[in-house]
Amino acid sequence: MTPAPNASPDLPAVPDAELLRLDHQVCFSLHAASRAFGGFYRRALKDLGLTYPQYLVMLVLWEDGPLPVKAIGERLHLDSGTLSPLLKRLEAAGMVRRERSREDERSVVVELTGDGERLRERALSVPRGVLAATGLSVEEVLGLQETLSRLTAALGEAVDAQ
Amino acid sequence: MTPAPNASPDLPAVPDAELLRLDHQVCFSLHAASRAFGGFYRRALKDLGLTYPQYLVMLVLWEDGPLPVKAIGERLHLDSGTLSPLLKRLEAAGMVRRERSREDERSVVVELTGDGERLRERALSVPRGVLAATGLSVEEVLGLQETLSRLTAALGEAVDAQ
DNA sequence: CATGATTGAGTTGTGCACAACTCAATCGCG
DNA sequence: CGCGATTGAGTTGTGCACAACTCAATCATG
Incomplete structure (x- = not known):
């Protein structure tokens, strides 16, 4: 590398x-x-x-x-x-x-x-349970998601360039 | 839930x-x-x-x-x-x-x-390439890791309690 | 000490991820 | 129009993840 x-x-x-x-x-x-x-x-x-x-x-x-x-x-x-x-x-x-x-x-x-x-109706209750289980705030989740998205994009580009 | x-x-x-x-x-x-x-x-x-x-x-x-x-x-x-x-x-x-x-x-x-x-000797070069590919700084990586660890622990407990 | 419970590794079966491939439908260019 | 390239789904084969299970070794309790 x-x-x-x-x-x-x-x-x-x-x-x-x-x-x-x-x-x-x-x-x-x-x-x-x-x-x-x-x-x-x-x-x-x-x-x-x-x-x-x-x-x-x-x-x-x-x-x-x-x-x-x-x-x-x-x-x-x-x-x-x-x-x-x-x-x-x-x-x-x-x-x-x-x-x-x-x-x-x-x-x-x-x-x-x-x-x-x-x-779909029955699925509506799932995310709230998941969010609660993470122990993270909505803001933290959004921040995490942002970091992960950047990470995924960067790794994708790196693979393409490999 | x-x-x-x-x-x-x-x-x-x-x-x-x-x-x-x-x-x-x-x-x-x-x-x-x-x-x-x-x-x-x-x-x-x-x-x-x-x-x-x-x-x-x-x-x-x-x-x-x-x-x-x-x-x-x-x-x-x-x-x-x-x-x-x-x-x-x-x-x-x-x-x-x-x-x-x-x-x-x-x-x-x-x-x-x-x-x-x-x-192991040949593997030593791998992480640097990976870190570079992420486009994240060492600090961001450490922060991400900390969040992910908390997430994993919390989800693990939630599963146990399920 | 005997025996029932627990532990550690392995097996089986199902589903996902992905590379490499096939095949037919479509596209594009001469 | 004709034909080679591309595209979209699907198949095959390998490996991982995990539930549910087997089986032998060990532990623990009376």
């Missing part, structure tokens, strides 16, 4: 070994936080019969109505390899319908069923 | 529907950030022949020497269902040795091989 040691301007005196320890903590923290979130949602969503990623897809559909698979993937940064089977399971559960677009036969439009629409 | 609407003291006026949208953004942000991190590491670690979770295990072993599976699991919040096959793959790759403890035959101690030890 960076050939010369300590080449980054704002890290003048941090040795590699120290960074390795820091890295340990940071990437572990993010990984652990993401899984802790997943674990909490798993239980909160169990009644609704949804997994965490399925809930994310439903959130998108509740907000923006019928959408092609492509558009869902763009919003969630997921590709068809992840979405296709997930959407099949949502369809099997009776939450969505999938049908090929008539204008573009390559595209498959995903649409909520009546059951899928109705599930 | 919370039976009465708006019961949380510091959320006096936020309606459920708004929270659902906020939730959309927060849990998505965390999910996306975690995956973006994973994606970056996937590429950075490709040369080392490690996946991101395997790297986390190696970080633990590089720091704290030979450890039983249980101890690794405690440090990374992972259970044997995840660790057993992962450690088998690390063993197949020649990075670690696994052997049953003689004091307690239930326990399996994981130990770095020579190759595993030597890999």
Whole structure:
């Protein structure tokens, strides 16, 4: 990556070994936080019969109505390899319908069923429980989200440049 | 979860529907950030022949020497269902040795091989690249880590109490 | 000391993430 | 118009996460 040691301007005196320890903590923290979130949602969503990623897809559909698979993937940064089977399971559960677009036969439009629409009402109580469980204030959550978004964007660019 | 609407003291006026949208953004942000991190590491670690979770295990072993599976699991919040096959793959790759403890035959101690030890040298360059890719300062990283740790702890307690 | 409970590792099954691929539909350019 | 490139879904294969389970080793209690 960076050939010369300590080449980054704002890290003048941090040795590699120290960074390795820091890295340990940071990437572990993010990984652990993401899984802790997943674990909490798993239980909160169990009644609704949804997994965490399925809930994310439903959130998108509740907000923006019928959408092609492509558009869902763009919003969630997921590709068809992840979405296709997930959407099949949502369809099997009776939450969505999938049908090929008539204008573009390559595209498959995903649409909520009546059951899928109705599930929204029951989902409304979930976020408040989650927010309470985080122990964070709304402001902290917004700040965290802002940092994470920047992080995601920066990492995405770095991957593209890799 | 919370039976009465708006019961949380510091959320006096936020309606459920708004929270659902906020939730959309927060849990998505965390999910996306975690995956973006994973994606970056996937590429950075490709040369080392490690996946991101395997790297986390190696970080633990590089720091704290030979450890039983249980101890690794405690440090990374992972259970044997995840660790057993992962450690088998690390063993197949020649990075670690696994052997049953003689004091307690239930326990399996994981130990770095020579190759595993030597890999540390090559791994030293990884974190600096990652830190640079995040676009965050060391202070921001530390702050983020602190918030995430609190988040993880709070969610863990909430799950236990569920 | 015996035996029931607990512990540690491993297995099985389900679902997600993602790379690499296929295949058909569409697009664009000569 | 024709044909090569691109696009959108889907499939396959690998690995991780986790629940639920098995099984042997160990512990603890009467």
